Amino acid sequence: MSDLRELYQEVILDHNKKPRNCGRLETANRMAEGFNPLCGDRITLYLKMNGDVIEDVSFEGKGCAISTASASLMTSAIKGKTIPEAETLFDSFHGLVTGHDCPVDAVTHIGKLAVFGGVREFPARVKCATLAWHTLKSALEGKIDAVTTE
Amino acid sequence: MTGGLATPKSRVLPIWKFDVEAVRKDFPILGTVVHDKPLVYLDNAATSQKPLQVISALNQYYLTTNANIHRGVHHLSQKATTEYEAARDQVRAFLNARSTKEIVFVRGATEAINLVAQSFARPRFKAGDEILITHMEHHANIVPWQILRDQIGIVLRVAPINDNGELILEEFEKLITDKTKLVAVTQVSNALGTIVPVKQIIEMARSRSIPVLIDGCQAVPHIPVDVQSLDCDFYVFSGHKIFGPTGTGVLYGKEALLDSMPPYQGGGDMISSVTFEKTTYNELPYKFEAGTPHIAGGIGLAAALEYVSRIGLTQIADYEHELLEYATSVLEEIPRVRIIGNARPKASVISFVVEGLHPHDIGTILDHEGIAIRTGHHCAQPVMQRFDIPATSRASFAFYNRPDEADALAAGLRRAIEVLG
Numbered sequence: 001m002s003d004l005r006e007l008y009q010e011v012i013l014d015h016n017k018k019p020r021n022c023g024r025l026e027t028a029n030r031m032a033e034g035f036n037p038l039c040g041d042r043i044t045l046y047l048k049m050n051g052d053v054i055e056d057v058s059f060e061g062k063g064c065a066i067s068t069a070s071a072s073l074m075t076s077a078i079k080g081k082t083i084p085e086a087e088t089l090f091d092s093f094h095g096l097v098t099g100h101d102c103p104v105d106a107v108t109h110i111g112k113l114a115v116f117g118g119v120r121e122f123p124a125r126v127k128c129a130t131l132a133w134h135t136l137k138s139a140l141e142g143k144i145d146a147v148t149t150e
Numbered sequence: 151m152t153g154g155l156a157t158p159k160s161r162v163l164p165i166w167k168f169d170v171e172a173v174r175k176d177f178p179i180l181g182t183v184v185h186d187k188p189l190v191y192l193d194n195a196a197t198s199q200k201p202l203q204v205i206s207a208l209n210q211y212y213l214t215t216n217a218n219i220h221r222g223v224h225h226l227s228q229k230a231t232t233e234y235e236a237a238r239d240q241v242r243a244f245l246n247a248r249s250t251k252e253i254v255f256v257r258g259a260t261e262a263i264n265l266v267a268q269s270f271a272r273p274r275f276k277a278g279d280e281i282l283i284t285h286m287e288h289h290a291n292i293v294p295w296q297i298l299r300d301q302i303g304i305v306l307r308v309a310p311i312n313d314n315g316e317l318i319l320e321e322f323e324k325l326i327t328d329k330t331k332l333v334a335v336t337q338v339s340n341a342l343g344t345i346v347p348v349k350q351i352i353e354m355a356r357s358r359s360i361p362v363l364i365d366g367c368q369a370v371p372h373i374p375v376d377v378q379s380l381d382c383d384f385y386v387f388s389g390h391k392i393f394g395p396t397g398t399g400v401l402y403g404k405e406a407l408l409d410s411m412p413p414y415q416g417g418g419d420m421i422s423s424v425t426f427e428k429t430t431y432n433e434l435p436y437k438f439e440a441g442t443p444h445i446a447g448g449i450g451l452a453a454a455l456e457y458v459s460r461i462g463l464t465q466i467a468d469y470e471h472e473l474l475e476y477a478t479s480v481l482e483e484i485p486r487v488r489i490i491g492n493a494r495p496k497a498s499v500i501s502f503v504v505e506g507l508h509p510h511d512i513g514t515i516l517d518h519e520g521i522a523i524r525t526g527h528h529c530a531q532p533v534m535q536r537f538d539i540p541a542t543s544r545a546s547f548a549f550y551n552r553p554d555e556a557d558a559l560a561a562g563l564r565r566a567i568e569v570l571g
């Protein structure tokens with residue numbers, strides 16, 4: 001039970017129930033779609049870029065608690081960040097949830113995103129946690145096709 | 151066997167006549183401990199567990215018999231051939247087919263349907279010809295026809311279902327036209343549990359001389375099937391859903407039809423003579439069995455069919471029906487739970503959604519309670535679209551499941567609601 005609570009931390013449940021930055025961003029100048037064929041979750045990510053800076057960001061879509069909370073917390077975390085800063089966060093986050101050679105403590109500068117540390121104990125859920133991030137990457141790279149987590 | 155059940159006060163339990171503890175002994179995997187909890191395996195519609203009788207048939211084959219079939223004069227090859235052909239006869243008897251020529255061993259239902267699409271439909275259908283399916287087909291009975299549509303321009307017609315998940319027979323009948331060249335329907339829906347009145351459908355089609363394929367994947371583990379009394383032209387199922395090995399399956403086809411069809415794949419075993427100029431194909435059913443088959447698998451499948459036949463499919467169906475009714479009543483007591491698919495009659499499959507919770511989260515929490523269910527679209531995305539939901543959770547019961555496992559499921563769901571809020 002304890003690792004279930006690790007997975008479904010209060011912050012995650014809160015962001016699932018009340019996702020932040022949720023809805024279409026009318027001023028967006030970049031957009032990408034993500035799809036997790038395993039559970040059917042879909043997300044659309046909107047970015048308003050000002051040069052190198054993510055000036056505003058939002059997402060649309062309904063998914064499981066992990067993917068919804070991840071999108072909500074990611075959008076909060078990357079707002080105002082530069083592309084390289086967002087990419088560094090992506091790498092840290094990826095390390096955090098997959099646990100590849102990467103103790104949780106070693107993942108620094110990740111702030112609130114640390115609540116996803118419990119995901120590494122649930123390999124089947126890693127794709128849920130990273131869906132928003134993969135979609136972000138594709139939006140930053142300006143890809144148009146929907147990314148999938150497969 | 152009602153002893154030890156956590157029985158809610160208000161409910162009158164049926165008197166369980168089926169000796170579930172006796173059959174559970176045949177399935178050692180049911181004793182697995184998952185996250186410190188006893189396994190509650192409710193994902194039988196995805197694949198069923200295998201009894202010792204099947205496992206031992208596979209073992210025995212490799213320990214005492216292994217050789218290639220149909221091509222050796224030596225002892226083991228003859229023995230393997232004899233056992234494999236005896237397995238075919240077991241399948242024939244199970245379906246009550248006239249002849250073993252009508253029993254083609256394949257990899258599974260998916261391969262069987264693709265075989266019919268490519269060897270039966272493709273050479274004889276033309277652009278504009280229609281194939282009629284239903285809205286509750288598994289992707290395996292949709293995509294092969296779409297491939298055919300791209301190849302030769304057939305038209306796929308889809309008969310609607312109602313809010314209970316039942317096929318609307320009047321609409322189905324209206325969709326049968328002069329252009330309908332094949333009807334392909336599932337006998338039991340894997341996503342909803344609906345038992346489709348295939349006998350009526352077959353009569354409708356046959357009275358207009360339209361051939362019918364029945365996808366029996368979810369039917370054979372639960373309902374006695376007789377292809378002669380059904381009078382369908384093709385019947386397909388997968389071995390792994392009826393307690394047999396994965397990678398095994400059966401295509402039943404009426405002999406005259408199979409005879410008129412070109413081979414599906416070319417290779418060894420499906421020929422009688424080969425020169426570079428001309429090859430003559432082997433007789434039925436070998437014409438459709440190119441290459442070395444899953445010999446042990448076929449023998450294991452026969453052991454599985456023998457096993458369920460010995461218990462008796464009528465007994466199985468009766469017990470599972472009681473389980474279904476019980477589990478349904480237990481789940482219906484949980485606030486926010488909505489069952490998707492309330493067809494009558496229904497097989498022991500319960501698809502449901504919990505308001506405000508995503509199936510994926512439910513699946514994770516139940517897994518922590520040792521409970522295995524399936525979450526997602528169940529390879530039936532059009533069904534999800536019909537009910538306007540992205541996914542469901544699905545509990546599917548086999549005859550080795552116990553009523554207290556339905557109680558465990560209900561307790562797990564209450565836990566999920568508590569954890570996720």
Ligand SMILES: Cc1ncc(COP(=O)(O)O)c(C=O)c1O
Nearest residue numbers: 258259260288290340367368388
């Ligand atoms: C109704 C139905 N048809 C076809 C299939 C495909 O079976 P297989 O994957 O074994 O080929 C399934 C399996 O889920 C099914 O439930």
